[in-house]
Amino acid sequence: xxxxxxxxxxxxxxxxxxxxxxxxxxxxxxxxxxxxxxxxxxxxxxxxxxxxxxxxxxxxxxxxxxxxxxxxxxxxxxxxxxxxxxxxxxxxxxxxxxxxxxxxxxxxxxxxxxxxxxxxxxxxxxxxxxxxxxxxxxxxxxxxxxxxxxxxxxxxxxxxxxxxxxxxxxxxxxxxxxxxxxxxxxxxxxxxxxxxxxxxxxxxxxxxxxxxxxxxxxxxxxxxxxxxxxxxxxxxxxxxxxxxxxxxxxxxxxxxxxxxxxxxxxxxxxxxxxxxxxxxxxxxxxxxxxxxxxxxxxxxxxxxxxxxxxxxxxxxxxxxxxxxxxxxxxxxxx
Amino acid sequence: xxxxxxxxxxxxxxxxxxxxxxxxxxxxxxxxxxxxxxxxxxxxxxxxxxxxxxxxxxxxxxxxxxxxxxxxxxxxxxxxxxxxxxxxxxxxxxxxxxxxxxxxxxxxxxxxxxxxxxxxxxxxxxxxxxxxxxxxxxxxxxxxxxxxxxxxxxxxxxxxxxxxxxxxxxxxxxxxxxxxxxxxxxxxxxxxxxxxxxxxxxxxxxxxxxxxxxxxxxxxxxxxxxxxxxxxxxxxxxxxxxxxxxxxxxxxxxxxxxxxxxxxxxxxxxxxxxxxxxxxxxxxxxxxxxxxxx
Numbered sequence: 115x116x117x118x119x120x121x122x123x124x125x126x127x128x129x130x131x132x133x134x135x136x137x138x139x140x141x142x143x144x145x146x147x148x149x150x151x152x153x154x155x156x157x158x159x160x161x162x163x164x165x166x167x168x169x170x171x172x173x174x175x176x177x178x179x180x181x182x183x184x185x186x187x188x189x190x191x192x193x194x195x196x197x198x199x200x201x202x203x204x205x206x207x208x209x210x211x212x213x214x215x216x217x218x219x220x221x222x223x224x225x226x227x228x229x230x231x232x233x234x235x236x237x238x239x240x241x242x243x244x245x246x247x248x249x250x251x252x253x254x255x256x257x258x259x260x261x262x263x264x265x266x267x268x269x270x271x272x273x274x275x276x277x278x279x280x281x282x283x284x285x286x287x288x289x290x291x292x293x294x295x296x297x298x299x300x301x302x303x304x305x306x307x308x309x310x311x312x313x314x315x316x317x318x319x320x321x322x323x324x325x326x327x328x329x330x331x332x333x334x335x336x337x338x339x340x341x342x343x344x345x346x347x348x349x350x351x352x353x354x355x356x357x358x359x360x361x362x363x364x365x366x367x368x369x370x371x372x373x374x375x376x377x378x379x380x381x382x383x384x385x386x387x388x389x390x391x392x393x394x395x396x397x398x399x400x401x402x403x404x405x406x407x408x409x410x411x412x413x414x415x416x417x418x419x420x421x422x423x424x425x426x427x428x429x430x431x432x433x434x435x436x437x438x439x440x441x442x443x444x445x446x447x448x
Numbered sequence: 449x450x451x452x453x454x455x456x457x458x459x460x461x462x463x464x465x466x467x468x469x470x471x472x473x474x475x476x477x478x479x480x481x482x483x484x485x486x487x488x489x490x491x492x493x494x495x496x497x498x499x500x501x502x503x504x505x506x507x508x509x510x511x512x513x514x515x516x517x518x519x520x521x522x523x524x525x526x527x528x529x530x531x532x533x534x535x536x537x538x539x540x541x542x543x544x545x546x547x548x549x550x551x552x553x554x555x556x557x558x559x560x561x562x563x564x565x566x567x568x569x570x571x572x573x574x575x576x577x578x579x580x581x582x583x584x585x586x587x588x589x590x591x592x593x594x595x596x597x598x599x600x601x602x603x604x605x606x607x608x609x610x611x612x613x614x615x616x617x618x619x620x621x622x623x624x625x626x627x628x629x630x631x632x633x634x635x636x637x638x639x640x641x642x643x644x645x646x647x648x649x650x651x652x653x654x655x656x657x658x659x660x661x662x663x664x665x666x667x668x669x670x671x672x673x674x675x676x677x678x679x680x681x682x683x684x685x686x687x688x689x690x691x692x693x694x695x696x697x698x699x700x701x702x703x704x705x706x707x708x709x710x711x712x713x714x715x716x717x718x719x720x721x722x723x724x725x726x727x728x729x730x731x732x733x734x735x736x737x738x739x740x741x742x
Contacts, residue, residue: 145548145549145550147550151548151550152550155546155548155549155550155624157623157624157625158543158546158549158624159550159551161539161543162543162551162555165540165543165555165594166555166558168593168594169558169559169562169594171575171579172575172590172591172594173562173567174562175567175571175575176566176567176568176571176572176574176575177565177566177567177571178567178571179567179568179570179571179572179574179575180567180568180571182570182571182574193574238467241460241463241464242464244456244457244460245460245461245464246457250461250464253468254464254467254468256725256728257468257471257472258467258468258471259728260471260472260475260721260724261471263649263653263720263724264653264717264720265652265653265654265655265672265716265717266653267653267655267672267675267676267679267716268672268675268713268716268717270679271478271675271679271709271712271713272474272475272478272713273474275474275477275478275481275706275709275710276474276477280490280492280706281492282473282474282477282495285492285493316470316471316474320471347450347452347453348452348453348456349456373564380656381656385676399569402568402569402570403569405570406569406570406573407660414570414574417569417570418568418570418571421567421568421569421570421571422568424568425565425566425568428564429564429565432564
């Protein structure tokens with residue numbers, strides 16, 4: 115059986131232990147809740163208290179801040195005295211063509227990213243695995259995940275230089291007579307989403323492929339041998355042995371990333387976006403930022419409402435994905 | 449080997465070489481442009497080697513207001529925040545990996561929820577404001593101390609360490625802290641190194657928090673944020689005008705916007721690229737460290 119990978123493993127492990135039933139006297143991990151045990155573990159308990167306080171402040175208090183989405187929050191009046199307006203802010207969001215467009219952008223770019231990065235990561239992993247020269251394989255792999263460690267500022271700088279009218283892309287396209295004159299890619303609306311997707315691919319393919327490569331190396335060689343005996347060629351082995359063996363890994367990673375489809379849209383869109391392509395480049399996070407930082411037009415409530423919407427949708431997506439995975443008998447998160 | 453095999457191998461090899469070229473070329477190209485003389489760079493057509501060598505761009509970048517300060521803050525923040533969060537995450541992982549801990553499931557659930565439910569940008573800003581963290585250096589360090597994700601990875605690793613070690617130490621009178629510091633931690637060096645490296649890279653590359661919380665406070669700006677401001681203020685489209693002016697003034701060695709951008713980019717990514725060959729094995733083992741059990 116293919117080894118389960120770390121995200122799936124620790125997640126299911128921790129969640130199952132968290133939800134196991136507690137009997138009256140013993141904890142789920144079989145320890146009696148007695149004064150003696152408490153005294154024995156006092157160091158752990160005292161330190162945990164500090165972690166709980168920290169977690170409450172930095173993780174749970176902002177959650178309580180969701181109430182701002184239901185208020186007409188003003189900095190002067192603060193949380194406790196701002197007027198409560200119920201679902202007004204949400205109504206505004208869902209009737210604003212601005213916001214609808216922003217959600218569309220975020221979702222499309224997120225989905226494109228998810229689909230293509232999964233396909234290319236798997237494809238790259240499978241093809242790289244077919245390279246027999248160990249030394250070459252190592253070099254290619256090392257090179258492939260180098261861009262992952264560069265910041266998006268650096269990558270966007272490189273991308274915008276490459277796509278500029280004096281950059282390499284235009285140069286190549288003109289040389290091969292695909293274009294007659296230089297084309298301003300970054301000022302073109304239809305090209306924005308492909309540019310974002312391709313930039314993600316350039317930056318992350320090698321890195322994303324690592325997990326798949328590790329999974330492939332743990333496939334039982336006997337499966338390949340019996341496939342050879344049955345007369346399978348290289349492609350057939352890839353299709354009938356490698357891919358199905360990768361299925362659990364693919365499912366778990368897809369599951370984890372589906373919840374993020376609305377989240378992966380900020381840095382590159384913010385840096386590369388410009389006035390010309392605004393209608394397709396703005397994402398939910400940029401929209402929220404605008405309401406939080408635009409001097410004259412601050413509306414914390416609106417920004418919070420948009421953020422709440424995004425988080426709720428992410429949770430729904432994760433739960434939905436998990437339910438589907440359960441139904442089809444695949445690996446799941448919980 | 450069957451003929452289709454040979455064709456496939458050849459195509460695959462070509463594909464991999466192309467892949468490496470596409471990955472490396474933009475970086476090498478930027479390197480070449482950064483070392484090129486400004487006016488000459490405007491003509492375009494520089495690929496892997498500079499045509500007219502010049503270090504002017506680098507000197508301009510280094511003397512730009514804010515870059516040095518940004519570098520200082522970024523280095524400081526990377527070191528302090530990485531070490532602090534490593535310690536914080538490790539200690540929590542230790543507690544959560546102790547099998548007999550009374551509140552193990554409760555505390556785990558408490559932290560796992562934080563991975564999925566996030567307050568969002570604005571509530572966080574409001575919180576930081578009331579904690580007086582805005583406009584300080586510590587806004588980079590304190591909020592990120594505990595990351596549930598890292599804690600889970602470390603916890604899985606620590607759970608794999610045999611209980612007998614802990615038990616025999618406790619028989620000899622060691623308390624939990626002694627067990628953590630002298631027994632578990634030395635065994636966790638690989639996972640510590642990996643988490644620390646991920647954390648360090650993240651801090652090195654971060655700019656958004658500088659923009660949010662220290663925008664008007666130049667004292668605490670970060671390197672990447674300065675780079676972003678620099679790249680933003682100079683678009684390559686205006687480079688031709690700039691260089692034409694310089695030429696008419698009789699400057700011999702110039703740096704135009706293109707080369708300055710390139711130099712700034714190279715300076716910012718240089719540390720990562722230099723350390724990369726030595727550290728990359730930690731990154732790879734880190735991804736699989738939590739789960740693949742032999």
